Amino acid sequence: MTNEEIKEYIPSIAPNAILDETGEWLNITIEPSELKSFATALKEGKLQMNYLFCVTCVDWKTHLTMVYHLSATTHRQSIVVKANVNREAPEIETLSGLWKTANFLEREVFEMFGVNFLNHPDLRKLILEDDFKGYPLRKDFEDPINMIKL
Amino acid sequence: MYNQTEVIKDTSELGAEGELIINMGPQHPATHGVLHLVVTLNGETIKKIEPHLGYIHRSIEKMCESLTYRQFIYVTSRMDYLSSHINNLGCALLVEKGMQIEVPERAKYVRVILSELTRIASHELWLGAMAMDLGAFTPFFYAFREREMITDIMEETCGARLTMNYIVPGGLMYDIHPDFQKKVKAFITQFKAKVTEYEDLVTNNIIFQSRTKGVGVLTAEDAISFGCTGPVARASGVSCDIRKLYPYDVYDKVEFDEVIETAGDSFARYMVRVKEMNQSIRIIEQLIDTIPEGDFVGKTKNVLKLPKGEFYTRVETARGEFGIYVVSEGGTTPHRIKFRSPGFSNLSALNHMAAGSKIGDLMATMGTLDLVIPDIDR
């Protein structure tokens, strides 16, 4: 399986996906509503993307972008799946049913960015205190006591 | 983390008939740091383990957003402090990849030797700590005897024993100590002579084997699904050594075997790490005599600016795949940085591995996961 084959294969499972090849790996941007079905197709279909090694979120001030780094232990090609969610009430389907590691990684994103993962089995704060207000890794997070402005 | 009333509320929610909930940590002899596990017990049998993190969370990712590409390397030494060289190397590789900086051969050789020495030192500490979790105190001192030699080498070369900060984008901060090669060779001789003592004390001990064999089994499928990497995944038969799959620096020039066991239990994880130490020695032996002369740092600009875009590098630390994801807007500081730490994913498998076993098994499982809490919390 080469990168070219992946590129040709992707539109067949997600016709609306936007492909971007400028980076090191293939970037696929997808609608949040399609994420779950797309991810299922990636994992169970021809590509066998069984290894989710990084889940994170990027705050672009206008919107949040969920970033999933996927790879396969068979052909070792990596791809990046992205989904833009709105910043006021971010919501996206959980992938913890497909990759068990997503459980913890999504909990971290939940408390740091405030993204609400639908159907997550155990969506609670993992690192921060239970009564912590705000989402620390967002760009507009202010903490006058503990943060030093340079 | 919780105030008093919430703890009680939590207990009443979870504690069904005949269940006992104990808080292991954040101050507990076996958690090696401030890991907090809420363990639900039925007698001696574990029903559920819930990790609570954050006791040593320093928000390194947020901090890095206001640090330059020269500065943020030093923060990574404080994450997985037992493989600080390898973390630093990962960051240096990322900046070098983003800016296409040429690294001199000499620096590449030294970096790999130091990475492998770090790996041995980390595994030595793990060996001692894990044996101590199982109630054997003596191996700890034997393991530290050899580790001490490595930290002495590090101290002489880098000026530090734990958080080295020796690797910079483009090469090394300064040249190696003149005695470096001699000392490393002395260490190799000593290590080879003494490694049999671990076999006698730990590996061949019948109690140790009965405590670890068949305990905390993780199948290959689960290992991949939980995102486990490093010795944890390799003990389950998953090939995941970044040094083999995506070689960096001079790993493509040296010969070594990726250690793979198939049992997936605590003993297999133990064996993987012990054998890995021998492989690391093999790598160092191939490189130590052939360190080329020349510059130790490549030509770099004073102010580093990564081009606009996204970068991801991964290196193999002692605990597994360490990934750095940087989103750059073209400035001197990253827009967003994410550290994919191996311990975080390995920890997520703990409940799956230890539920249903005895409290004593939890120690064997947790010990062989080799958790470093600052690496998990970041």
Added chain:
Amino acid sequence: MFSLEGITSTIQDWLFFKFNPTLALAIECVIVILLAIALFAALGLILVLMERKVAARIQIRLGPNRVGPGGIFQTAADTLKLIMKEGLTPDKADKFLFNLAPFIVMMVAMLLLAPIAFAKNFQIWDINIGVLYISAISSLSVIGILMAGWASNNKYSLLGAMRSGAQIVSYELSAGFAVLTIVVLTGSLQISEIVAAQQNGWWIFKGHIPAIIAFVLYIIAVTAETNRAPFDLAEAESELTAGFHTEYSGMKFALFFLAEYINIFIVCAIGATLFLGGWMPLHIGNWQGFNHIMDFIPSSIWFMGKTFFLIFLIMWFRWTFPRLRVDQLLNLEWKYLLPISLFNLLLVAVIAILGWHF
């Protein structure tokens, strides 16, 4: 020649000459109590230091070496520190039981001292059911440990105490059977007679292989009974922080600590008495000359030498082996040690009836 027997009989004669018999007996009791307490203090200091030195030797380090020459006053300094410390009692603990528990454990250890023969004719109480007395009293220490674990109101303590209970009750069986083999061979429960029966050779040499098996079983069982590694599940610090004595501090903790070492001393003394001849010097059959030379070494030195050898053996175990898991511990007893000791007892009975031993 110097002998403890001479000193005791001189004192006794003098007392009975000076006072009426009742008063003399009372004074003797006081002297014995004082001696026992002094022995306890001395043993505590010596054994803790010995343990630390043995551990250091095994772990390629020096051990205590600052307080006094070679660190010999280290334990005295530690004791001073423990006395100065505040004895905390947790708020929600059962205060009466919590404070009673360390004393019960200590008292049991003290009671066990009575029938031990420290030297020739130097024994507090030569009771005719000595072995039975020892087995009966040593079972009581589990009550103290359970009490400590329950009264602390701490989950770790409770788990540790429960483990300890299961462990001591199980291993008592093996220890008891191992002791019974010697009783069968000797035909007496009295300590002095058991020692006297080893006049022409220790039981471990005379009793063929069954006696050696019984000795090994005994050492394993008593290591477990005294909660020492590799059977220290009751205080497995990597699992239960400190087990049943998690909540204890200061002198109350010191009593548990001391009782542990006294118990080791006592079980080793009993082991030495039963298998290695107690104070009896090394005698080989009819070798008159050899036996005579051996008799020149005082009997108290023989006894202490044997006891401390066994203590060293148990310390050696602790610093070499990892800890067993709780189910493995119970499996070892009920599936292996108990059947072996039952069979061994049968074998010994046959040997004793047919008179095959020397």
